[in-house]
Amino acid sequence: xxxxxxxxxxxxxxxxxxxxxxxxxxxxxxxxxxxxxxxxxxxxxxxxxxxxxxxxxxxxxxxxxxxxxxxxxxxxxxxxxxxxxxxxxxxxxxxxxxxxxxxxxxxxxxxxxxxxxxxxxxxxxxxxxxxxxxxxxxxxxxxxxxxxxxxxxxxxxxxxxxxxxxxxxxxxxxxxxxxxxxxxxxxxxxxxxxxxxxxxxxxxxxxxxxxxxxxxxxxxxxxxxxxxxxxxxxxxxxxxxxxxxxxxxxxxxxxxxxxxxxxxxxxxxxxxxxxxxxxxxxxxx
Numbered sequence: 608x609x610x611x612x613x614x615x616x617x618x619x620x621x622x623x624x625x626x627x628x629x630x631x632x633x634x635x636x637x638x639x640x641x642x643x644x645x646x647x648x649x650x651x652x653x654x655x656x657x658x659x660x661x662x663x664x665x666x667x668x669x670x671x672x673x674x675x676x677x678x679x680x681x682x683x684x685x686x687x688x689x690x691x692x693x694x695x696x697x698x699x700x701x702x703x704x705x706x707x708x709x710x711x712x713x714x715x716x717x718x719x720x721x722x723x724x725x726x727x728x729x730x731x732x733x734x735x736x737x738x739x740x741x742x743x744x745x746x747x748x749x750x751x752x753x754x755x756x757x758x759x760x761x762x763x764x765x766x767x768x769x770x771x772x773x774x775x776x777x778x779x780x781x782x783x784x785x786x787x788x789x790x791x792x793x794x795x796x797x798x799x800x801x802x803x804x805x806x807x808x809x810x811x812x813x814x815x816x817x818x819x820x821x822x823x824x825x826x827x828x829x830x831x832x833x834x835x836x837x838x839x840x841x842x843x844x845x846x847x848x849x850x851x852x853x854x855x856x857x858x859x860x861x862x863x864x865x866x867x868x869x870x871x872x873x874x875x876x877x878x879x880x881x882x883x884x885x886x887x888x889x890x891x892x
Contacts, residue, residue, distance in 0.1 A: 623843040627868065629836040629876055630817065632681045633692050634745055638868065638876040641838050645820035646670075651813070651831065670818060670826045677816070680830040683884060684860050689833035693808045696749075700808075703735040704801040711794055714767055718774045718782045728767045730760060746811070752804045759800065763793050819881055828885065839876065841868045846878070 627638040654677045656666040663683030667674050681688035687695075710726050717724035730736050739753050766789050773782035817830040848866045863883040868876040 625841050625843070625846075625868075627839050627841055627876060627878065628817075629839055630815075630832045631689075631745075631834040631836055632686060632832065633689055635686070636836060636874045636876050637680070637832075638839070638878050639819070639881060642823070643819050643821065643881055645818040645823070645826055647835065648816035648818065648829075649813075651816060654816075654831075665831060668816070668829060670829075673826060675818065675826045676828045678828055678830055678884075679814075680817075680832050680884075683830075684863050684879075686860065688814070688831075690812050690814065693812050697805050697808050699738065700801055700804055703738065704798070706734065707797060707801075711790075714770065715783075715786060718770050718779060718786060721774050721777075721779055724767075724771055728764050728771070730764050733760065733764075736760060748807055749804065752800060752807060755800055756797070759793060759796050763789075763797065766793060821881075827881070839868075841870070841876070845870055 626641040628641045628644045629636050629638040631637075650668070654666045654668050657664070663678045663680070665677045665679050668677050669675070679688060681691070713726050714724060716722065727733070735756070739756060742753065744750060766785070770782045770786055773779070773785065814831045814833060815835055817832050818826040819828055819830060821827055845868050846866050847869065860877065863879045865878050865880045865883075868878055
């Protein structure tokens with residue numbers, strides 16, 4: 608789909624207005640003048656690797672017979688992409704699932720042998736519970752899935768207290784029977800929630816190609832971005848240059864920015880310059 612046709616419609620608007628195509632890299636919203644947007648594409652699998660060492664260069668793709676360099680925008684500006692962050696969350700979830708399995712196995716041995724259970728049954732001390740409380744994301748579906756762990760893990764910890772009480776009072780057989788039932792209920796629900804969260808993240812590990820142009824016809828390069836947002840019309844009064852205030856401290860990102868658009872009750876837009884993004888020509892033959 609082409610967006611360049613939107614340029615003509617924007618040309619007659621007041622000069623103090625800037626039409627900005629915006630997209631997200633994780634929780635940061637970036638933007639560029641809509642005049643530089645040629646096309647959006649999803650054929651990421653068609654990107655071919657090339658034997659060239661260049662920061663953020665993922666390879667090349669053909670556009671109407673033209674070989675176009677493809678840059679991973681996040682890696683180009685020195686931040687994590689959505690795929691990087693999701694992979695990290697998946698690794699975190701798998702670690703906590705492994706810790707849960709170790710906790711359950713230790714509980715079973717303590718109940719079976721009437722021995723000491725060295726793990727905690729205090730939910731507040733659970734590393735997984737602590738991680739969930741501090742974790743934040745714009746992904747509402749993931750946040751909802753993580754919230755489902757709260758009640759289930761609380762039930763699991765309360766069950767552990769009952770099991771240990773039964774075992775310590777000499778009712779190991781009753782405790783083992785209760786544990787057997789809970790393996791097919793509460794413990795299974797925890798495993799299912801881990802699987803659903805990982806599957807959701809894996810399904811969301813995709814990017815979009817943004818073809819950038821200067822003449823409205825020929826692609827200069829393509830950017831791999833996480834999530835398309837919208838075309839937003841900004842007033843000149845909403846713009847702050849990148850060499851002013853806090854922006855000057857964003858050393859890595861600030862190198863490619865012209866400035867930032869700010870608006871009440873809205874995510875700030877980091878407005879980048881395509882020439883600053885390509886600080887050195889990318890030559891692909």
